[in-house]
């Protein structure tokens with residue numbers, strides 16, 4: 575096996591490693607900072623990894639992104655190194671409709687000029703969908719292969735031959751077998767990523783964790799609740815549009831500001847609409863309630879949210895409409 579395979583953290587490892595770049599910077603004062611994209615087909619563990627890397631206490635700031643091409647999902651500053659994670663709006667490699675074409679373009683735009691790509695697959699598996707994602711990635715940017723869910727593999731010896739085959743797929747900068755659910759493995763990722771981030775000033779303040787706007791997060795939260803509460807029944811073409819986002823200052827001292835939000839969930843069929851609304855409206859009520867509770871915490875505000883459901887059949891195939899929904 576080549577030496578670009580990074581052995582998983584052994585249980586007896588000491589306290590988490592400090593990124594070497596950060597270590598060196600402590601004496602020279604040099605700061606490092608760079609963009610990191612986490613890509614992979616659905617369900618390989620990208621969100622789990624991102625949440626673990628950025629930490630739990632995501633706070634919202636309304637600062638503009640450093641570059642408009644990138645949507646920043648989170649950042650973490652450790653000693654002198656700032657790790658900025660950019661979002662890739664999901665690789666859809668199976669269908670060729672307008673929505674997916676637009677998403678794939680957005681993905682290629684987002685990963686085209688990052689400093690490092692973390693390409694996540696499930697350890698022991700490399701499917702045609704993984705190969706399609708890899709083929710979309712820009713040449714010339716270092717790609718670290720993360721063989722995630724290592725904990726699902728009971729005989730570690732079984733992984734070695736697979737790792738060998740992975741080295742033939744692409745000249746990966748490194749191959750890291752790991753588990754996004756292991757705090758120790760996640761912590762090691764900072765030292766691995768730090769090596770690829772250039773010396774330059776930080777893009778964000780040390781304690782900023784995301785630059786997403788509250789309006790954007792409101793839409794994402796509704797979307798997340800929508801898909802979680804409808805299970806796998808609802809097709810991915812359903813989307814959420816924020817129709818109104820108004821902020822009112824606190825009425826009295828000690829009170830919180832108020833966010834008034836109205837959002838429309840757009841689905842393709844009447845049957846999907848019924849699914850979203852649920853029996854006596856209980857599902858849509860729950861989507862609204864869970865969104866409100868989470869947004870109140872994240873935004874430190876009082877939130878009123880109104881939800882509507884609309885049927886627009888075939889919208890995912892209509893390019894103009896896809897654009898009007900903010901995908902381009």
Ligand SMILES: Nc1nc2c(ncn2[C@@H]2O[C@H](COP(=O)(O)OP(=O)(O)OP(=O)(O)O)[C@@H](O)[C@H]2O)c(=O)[nH]1
Pocket residue numbers: 614615616617618619620621622623664722723724725726752753754755756
């Ligand atoms: N056993 C195990 N499960 C994991 C690990 N990482 C993620 N998972 C699980 O895998 C499933 C998918 O994880 P996500 O983080 O949602 O995956 P994703 O790649 O963001 O998925 P999409 O949002 O569909 O693109 C969840 O049930 C996770 O709990 C891991 O290291 N080990």
